[in-house]
Amino acid sequence: MKEPTLGNPQNTIEVLQKYNFSFQKKFGQNFLIDTHVLDKIIQSANITEDDMVLEIGPGIGTMTQYLAQAAGKVIAVEIDKNLIPILEDTLSGYDNVRVINEDVLKLDLKKIADEENNGKPVKVVANLPYYITTPIIMGLFENEVPVESITVMVQKEVADRMQTGPGNKDYGALSLAVQYYADPYIVANVPPNCFMPRPKVGSAVIRLTCHQEKPVQVQDEKLMFNIIRASFNQRRKTLANGLKNAATLDFTKEEVEAAIDALGKGASVRGETLTLEEFARLSDLLSPYKKG
Numbered sequence: 001m002k003e004p005t006l007g008n009p010q011n012t013i014e015v016l017q018k019y020n021f022s023f024q025k026k027f028g029q030n031f032l033i034d035t036h037v038l039d040k041i042i043q044s045a046n047i048t049e050d051d052m053v054l055e056i057g058p059g060i061g062t063m064t065q066y067l068a069q070a071a072g073k074v075i076a077v078e079i080d081k082n083l084i085p086i087l088e089d090t091l092s093g094y095d096n097v098r099v100i101n102e103d104v105l106k107l108d109l110k111k112i113a114d115e116e117n118n119g120k121p122v123k124v125v126a127n128l129p130y131y132i133t134t135p136i137i138m139g140l141f142e143n144e145v146p147v148e149s150i151t152v153m154v155q156k157e158v159a160d161r162m163q164t165g166p167g168n169k170d171y172g173a174l175s176l177a178v179q180y181y182a183d184p185y186i187v188a189n190v191p192p193n194c195f196m197p198r199p200k201v202g203s204a205v206i207r208l209t210c211h212q213e214k215p216v217q218v219q220d221e222k223l224m225f226n227i228i229r230a231s232f233n234q235r236r237k238t239l240a241n242g243l244k245n246a247a248t249l250d251f252t253k254e255e256v257e258a259a260i261d262a263l264g265k266g267a268s269v270r271g272e273t274l275t276l277e278e279f280a281r282l283s284d285l286l287s288p289y290k291k292g
């Protein structure tokens with residue numbers, strides 16, 4: 001298998017000039033130009049020849065070359081049609097890569113993983129387009145795509161939100177959602193000068209190792225996440241007020257107050273202090289009162 005040729009500024013500029021490529025801001029295009037960061041991502045994703053990797057947004061194929069070298073198979077989904085001829089060129093030495101020219105949010109990734117990897121869990125590795133980080137990650141979880149781990153470059157602030165717990169200012173619905181499905185670990189912080197063009201924000205590589213078994217048992221997952229979202233929608237309000245006023249929930253004041261009391265919390269408790277276990281219990285306490 002060919003050694004990667006991309007990953008440094010000179011070769012990236014050469015490819016971009018050869019194809020007269022112009023970056024499209026709307027697609028969150030910030031290409032990696034640092035081989036150390038690329039090595040770190042590949043190493044922390046723990047890829048072997050037995051793995052099928054799903055890459056979201058291959059760009060000009062920089063990380064794809066590294067992935068193709070380490071994995072058995074790579075499926076790379078790229079929305080920008082102008083990148084397709086470039087990818088054909090930069091990936092010509094690799095026979096284990098399939099490029100799909102599509103919007104990843106419109107693809108049935110479960111079907112692709114099932115067909116291409118016989119339903120075996122895949123590893124997702126990507127330098128994500130930041131404008132759709134949350135829908136991509138939540139889509140993988142909620143659509144039950146068979147995934148073993150997700151190792152991705154995201155905005156630093158988003159990585160912090162995914163990893164943090166109760167009592168921290170970054171704690172919120174995203175922290176709880178990610179931690180319900182996976183165990184997050186921040187692998188590295190990555191400064192803007194590792195990309196072309198430089199993003200305005202700091203970045204971080206985070207690895208989410210998917211749970212084999214959920215860390216909490218809850219009767220109604222959908223209700224739990226509605227409760228979580230309602231609790232954080234109105235951060236400055238008490239949990240009771242957040243839940244009573246939520247448009248997506250229809251519990252009475254008495255039902256909400258009784259459930260919070262049964263949880264062993266005072267009337268003034270705020271949602272941001274509750275753990276995942278406590279949200280699961282609260283959801284189970286309220287579930288019998290769900291209308292409709």
Ligand code: SAM
Pocket residue numbers: 027028029030031032056057058059060061062063077078079080083102103104105126127128129130132
């Ligand atoms: N992997 C490359 C690298 O590291 O140099 C490029 C990463 S760049 C941050 C994000 C990539 O995602 C771009 O190539 C962009 O065109 C692509 N992209 C943006 N939105 C997408 C979508 N909805 N579906 C698939 N790819 C998308």
